[in-house]
Amino acid sequence: MRGLHRRPQAVVIYIGRYTIPLLFVSVLMGFLLIYKASAVLMAVRSLDLSQKSVVIDPGHGGIDGGTHDGEGLLEKDLNLEVALLLKAYLESKSMRVAMTREKDMSLEEYSDLGGSRYRRDLAARRKLINQSGADVLVSIHVNSRPNRPDSRGVEVFYHPKAEEGMKLAASLSQAIDRIVFRSFLEADRLRVRILPGNFFVLREAAMPGSLVEMGFITNPEDKKLLQDPDYQKAMAFAIGVGIIDYLRKSAIAGQTMGPLRRPFGKLLRNR
Numbered sequence: 001m002r003g004l005h006r007r008p009q010a011v012v013i014y015i016g017r018y019t020i021p022l023l024f025v026s027v028l029m030g031f032l033l034i035y036k037a038s039a040v041l042m043a044v045r046s047l048d049l050s051q052k053s054v055v056i057d058p059g060h061g062g063i064d065g066g067t068h069d070g071e072g073l074l075e076k077d078l079n080l081e082v083a084l085l086l087k088a089y090l091e092s093k094s095m096r097v098a099m100t101r102e103k104d105m106s107l108e109e110y111s112d113l114g115g116s117r118y119r120r121d122l123a124a125r126r127k128l129i130n131q132s133g134a135d136v137l138v139s140i141h142v143n144s145r146p147n148r149p150d151s152r153g154v155e156v157f158y159h160p161k162a163e164e165g166m167k168l169a170a171s172l173s174q175a176i177d178r179i180v181f182r183s184f185l186e187a188d189r190l191r192v193r194i195l196p197g198n199f200f201v202l203r204e205a206a207m208p209g210s211l212v213e214m215g216f217i218t219n220p221e222d223k224k225l226l227q228d229p230d231y232q233k234a235m236a237f238a239i240g241v242g243i244i245d246y247l248r249k250s251a252i253a254g255q256t257m258g259p260l261r262r263p264f265g266k267l268l269r270n271r
């Protein structure tokens, strides 16, 4: 019968000097985490593509054919075909799209600078790109390596000093790997090469930009693909998906850093 006489056990909570502050801090951290997580979710859900714009630069044009296969196939035409498909895709997602050219033309007459025809064409491209006020620039080109016809594949360039350009290049590469190489070509061993490149349009653009070399005109397999409307469609779709993916990621990064950066940024500016 000893149990009957047992005294009820008291529940002892040890409240030390740090218990209350620790409890307070962990509850606060919990709220902050929930706040941040919901802000990120909101950013992903509410990324309003109709408020985003892209400037597409189909390389070369008009008198400037770009690279060629020596049999009449010109880079400028392939660039424009994919650029127009990309424009249509982005517009189907309600995005605003600007183009440095929409037909087979060079741009030197739009330049307000002097110099050679080539320099004036580039100056006009810079003007059109920066006047567009777009969020992102993508320049579209075709590669060539006449002395190495075995060179093939896609290369995506960013300006070596551009952190955002590098992130954009990474998003584009992942989308091209997935959509063009794995899904369309079922070529698991092909991978996009991401490379730094000091290209004029990347250096001069006011917004994050990447330059996509869609394949080698000097490689027989790539040359066939570059002219294949289905490859062109897959490439345009992949570039579009990569652009949207980049914009989503940067919206999330803005939200994650925002609550901290904003008040401190204001403090620093007001000093």
Ligand SMILES: [Zn+2]
Pocket: 059, 060, 066, 067, 075, 140, 141, 142
């Ligand atoms: Zn080119």
